[in-house]
Structure formats: structure tokens, C-alpha cells
Amino acid sequence: MGDQLTIGLLGGTGPQGRGLAxxxxxxxxxxxxxxxxxxRAAGIVADLLGDRALPIEGVGNADAAAGxxxxxxxxxxxxxAGTLPGLAEVIGDKVVVDVINPLGWDDQGPYLLEVPEGxxxxxxxxxxxxxxxxxAFHHAPPRLLADPERQxxxxxxxxxxxxxxxxxxxxxADQVPGCRGVDAGPLRVARYLEGFTAVIVGINRRYKxxxxxxxxxxGDDRRRRLNxxxxxxxxxxxxx
Amino acid sequence: MGDQLTIGLLGGTGPQGRGLAxxxxxxxxxxxxxxxxxxRAAGIVADLLGDRALPIEGVGNADAAAGxxxxxxxxxxxxxAGTLPGLAEVIGDKVVVDVINPLGWDDQGPYLLEVPEGxxxxxxxxxxxxxxxxxAFHHAPPRLLADPERQxxxxxxxxxxxxxxxxxxxxxADQVPGCRGVDAGPLRVARYLEGFTAVIVGINRRYKxxxxxxxxxxGDDRRRRLNxxxxxxxxxxxxx
Numbered sequence: 024m025g026d027q028l029t030i031g032l033l034g035g036t037g038p039q040g041r042g043l044a045x046x047x048x049x050x051x052x053x054x055x056x057x058x059x060x061x062x063r064a065a066g067i068v069a070d071l072l073g074d075r076a077l078p079i080e081g082v083g084n085a086d087a088a089a090g091x092x093x094x095x096x097x098x099x100x101x102x103x104a105g106t107l108p109g110l111a112e113v114i115g116d117k118v119v120v121d122v123i124n125p126l127g128w129d130d131q132g133p134y135l136l137e138v139p140e141g142x143x144x145x146x147x148x149x150x151x152x153x154x155x156x157x158x159a160f161h162h163a164p165p166r167l168l169a170d171p172e173r174q175x176x177x178x179x180x181x182x183x184x185x186x187x188x189x190x191x192x193x194x195x196a197d198q199v200p201g202c203r204g205v206d207a208g209p210l211r212v213a214r215y216l217e218g219f220t221a222v223i224v225g226i227n228r229r230y231k232x233x234x235x236x237x238x239x240x241x242g243d244d245r246r247r248r249l250n251x252x253x254x255x256x257x258x259x260x261x262x263x
Numbered sequence: 264m265g266d267q268l269t270i271g272l273l274g275g276t277g278p279q280g281r282g283l284a285x286x287x288x289x290x291x292x293x294x295x296x297x298x299x300x301x302x303r304a305a306g307i308v309a310d311l312l313g314d315r316a317l318p319i320e321g322v323g324n325a326d327a328a329a330g331x332x333x334x335x336x337x338x339x340x341x342x343x344a345g346t347l348p349g350l351a352e353v354i355g356d357k358v359v360v361d362v363i364n365p366l367g368w369d370d371q372g373p374y375l376l377e378v379p380e381g382x383x384x385x386x387x388x389x390x391x392x393x394x395x396x397x398x399a400f401h402h403a404p405p406r407l408l409a410d411p412e413r414q415x416x417x418x419x420x421x422x423x424x425x426x427x428x429x430x431x432x433x434x435x436a437d438q439v440p441g442c443r444g445v446d447a448g449p450l451r452v453a454r455y456l457e458g459f460t461a462v463i464v465g466i467n468r469r470y471k472x473x474x475x476x477x478x479x480x481x482g483d484d485r486r487r488r489l490n491x492x493x494x495x496x497x498x499x500x501x502x503x
Binding site for chain 2: 235
């Protein structure tokens with residue numbers, strides 16, 4: 024890739040949003056960290072940056088969506104259905120990366136909430152009919168994303184129905200040290216990715232770790248070669 | 264562990280059953296490879312053994328269930344609901360390891376079939392009300408299981424509601440070179456494990472590999488220590 028993009032993180036004030044903001048900025052992109060409350064976003068960004076000079080700006084969600092080449096959805100699942108309809112116009116046909124895990128928690132531990140559309144990502148696709156929705160980054164531990172001294176150590180499984188959008192997000196995943204983008208196929212696979220987060224969260228609690236996952240026996244040369252084939256089959260893979 | 268068990272593989276004539284038979288026998292267990300047709304089971308075992316001297320015997324499913332300390336379910340999902348009711352009596356309260364992935368395939372690739380009970384493993388638990396059902400080994404590539412010259416290279420995520428049964432199966436997983444048993448929690452998690460097989464099967468097709476999965480940042484010392492705590496909290500972890 025190497026191209027600088029503007030990444031808009033909607034609902035980006037939580038640990039996942041802050042971590043992705045940091046990692047995308049460290050990868051050379053400009054980041055708009057969005058919140059319902061622009062003041063709160065600006066405060067979070069000031070904390071996040073400390074004395075680091077990185078191009079991260081705190082703004083309202085609509086401004087983050089409007090200014091972005093690629094839009095990440097990182098708010099809690101409960102907020103998605105209420106937030107997206109008002110942003111559909113400004114998001115238009117952009118690439119949208121849904122990172123949301125619709126999880127509940129009871130006395131048996133974490134579980135996947137029932138989503139009528141099949142997954143959080145498919146719900147987003149239903150609410151943003153023109154957008155090119157991709158599901159990704161579910162298994163990147165927020166705590167590690169947010170600590171630039173540490174490797175994230177997870178494969179980022181990327182699902183989506185638009186091959187060019189999938190290819191773009193595979194490239195973004197590869198830009199985070201320790202992450203590897205892996206093509207997981209069509210958007211309907213998102214439900215299995217989101218469900219697997221419940222497994223990982225349970226393992227984290229049981230073993231007291233911040234786990235990710237690796238696809239074993241997927242050599243890096245092969246992975247890069249086949250990801251590049253997807254890119255060349257779909258043009259630049261860049262945003263429209 | 265170190266204890267020799269008798270492992271019964273029901274519907275064990277497919278690649279998964281043959282591979283598990285080999286690996287369990289190589290780990291020092293006695294194996295009853297079951298089929299509806301005992302003659303067919305005997306023929307498959309003769310092929311599988313070649314000139315290896317391993318304690319694997321081909322028998323009917325009911326004999327495999329009756330003679331086993333631990334029963335593996337390795338038939339195709341479509342066969343489970345028809346087969347188990349007739350075996351519930353003979354299986355009784357044994358540990359049952361459901362390895363079945365209820366997958367379909369269409370023009371978009373692999374997907375999880377809808378199972379009213381939530382997962383193949385929960386269906387087995389409903390049909391075998393006294394058994395201690397555990398879901399495991401979904402992500403071990405059959406091709407690698409069946410080749411004793413190769414490492415299997417996958418974590419074996421183990422889900423079940425009976426901690427002693429889960430602990431036993433974690434130990435069996437550790438006996439396969441390249442596999443690591445990881446405690447995935449209660450049986451309801453089986454649906455996420457089965458769903459993730461659809462992801463892996465899609466990745467296998469896309470990248471032309473035999474993938475497994477690893478939980479990253481789960482160090483082996485920690486894993487063994489916490490698995491041992493589960494074992495000591497539940498007694499020997501052996502079959503009743």
C-alpha cells in the first residue's frame with residue numbers, strides 16, 4: 024500500500040477505538056477519532072497522544088464519517104442500530120470496517136447476542152446499503168493495540184463481499200506490527216468471527232491473558248502472494 | 264495422564280475418524296473404530312494399519328460404544344440425530360467427544376447449518392442425556408491427523424459442562440504431537456467452535472493449505488498449569 028488514507032473511527036473513544044487510532048496513525052494514516060460528543064473525543068485524543076506527534080484529531084461522529092476515506096465502526100453493539108441510519112448519507116459508498124462484537128455476558132461467561140441480520144457486520148450492511156462493509160479486527164486485543172511498545176500478535180480475519188474493500192483492509196491489517204491480514208471470505212462469515220470473540224474472551228478470563236489467534240500452517244509468503252492476487256484482481260484496492 | 268484408555272470412534276471410517284484412531288493408538292490407547300457395518304470397519308482398519316502394529320480394531324458402532332471408556336462422535340452431522348438415540352443406553356454416562364462440524368456448502372463457500380439445539384454437540388447432549396458431552400478436535404485437519412509423520416499444529420479447543428470430562432479431553436489433545444488442549448469453557452461455546460470450522464475450511468480453499476488455529480499469547484507453562492488446576496479440582500479426570 025504505502026498510500027496515506029484518512030481513517031474515521033466512529034464511536035472511537037473506547038479501548039478498541041483508541042488502540043486502532045494509535046496503530047493507524049503509527050502506520051502513517053491520518054485519523055479522525057469520532058464520538059457523539061466532539062469535546063469528549065478531543066479530550067480522549069489529548070490523553071492518547073500525550074507528547075506524541077501523531078495526526079489524530081478528535082471530532083464528532085458525522086465529521087469523522089464525512090472526512091474519512093475508510094470508516095471504522097467501533098462503538099458498542101447496542102449503539103449501532105441507532106447511530107448508523109443518521110450517517111448513511113455521509114458514509115455513502117465508502118469502505119466501512121465493522122469491528123463490533125455483539126457479546127453478552129452471564130454466569131456461564133461471554134456469549135454472542137442474537138442479531139436478526141446474522142451478525143453486527145451484516146446489520147451494518149443493511150443499514151448502510153451503499154457502503155462496502157467489511158468485518159475485521161475482532162480478535163485484536165484492545166489492551167495491546169493501545170500499547171505501541173507491544174506487538175499485537177494476532178491474525179486479522181477479514182470478511183466482506185466486495186473484494187477491493189477486503190483487499191484494502193487486508194493491507195491495513197498488515198500495517199500493524201504483529202498482525203497478519205487473512206482473507207476470510209464473504210461477509211456472512213462475520214458471524215463466525217464475532218462468535219469466536221466469545222471464545223477468546225472466555226479464554227482470556229480463564230488463563231488471564233490477552234489472547235489473539237493465528238491461522239497455523241499459513242506461511243507468510245503464500246499469504247502475501249494470494250492477498251496480492253486479490254488486490255491485482257480488483258484494481259488498486261484503494262477507496263473509490 | 265499416562266493411563267491407557269479404550270477409545271471408541273463412532274462412524275470412524277471417514278478421514279477424521281481414521282486420523283483420530285491412528286493418533287489415539289500412537290498415544291498408547293486401545294481404539295475401537297466403529298461403523299454401521301463392522302465388515303467395512305475391519306477393512307478400513309486393515310488399510311489404515313498396513314504393517315503397523317497398533318491396537319486398533321474395526322467393529323460395529325454399538326460394540327465400539329459398549330467397549331469404550333471414551334466415545335468419539337465422528338460421523339457426518341446428518342447421521343447424528345438418527346444414530347444416537349439407539350446408542351444412548353449403551354453410552355450411558357460415559358465421556359462423549361463430539362467432533363462433528365455441521366457444515367453446508369453453497370456458491371459462497373462453507374457455512375454452518377442451523378441446529379435447533381444450538382450446535383452439533385448440544386444436539387448430542389440432548390440425545391444422550393446421561394453422557395458427559397464435550398466438543399473438541401474440530402480444527403484438527405484430517406489429512407494431517409492421518410499422517411503420523413507430520414505434526415498436526417493446532418490448538419484443540421475443548422468445551423463442555425462437566426469439568427472432569429473437559430479435563431480428560433484436554434489431556435487427550437496434549438497427547439497428539441503438535442496439538443495443545445485449551446479449555447474453551449461450557450458446552451454452549453461449541454457453536455462458535457463449529458462455526459469457526461467454516462472459516463478455516465474457507466481459508467483452506469482460498470490459500471490451498473490445511474490450516475489449524477493457535478491461540479496466541481497463551482504460553483505453554485501457563486496453559487499446562489491452569490489445565491492441571493482444572494484436573495486437580497475435579498479429581499483424576501478419568502472416566503467413571
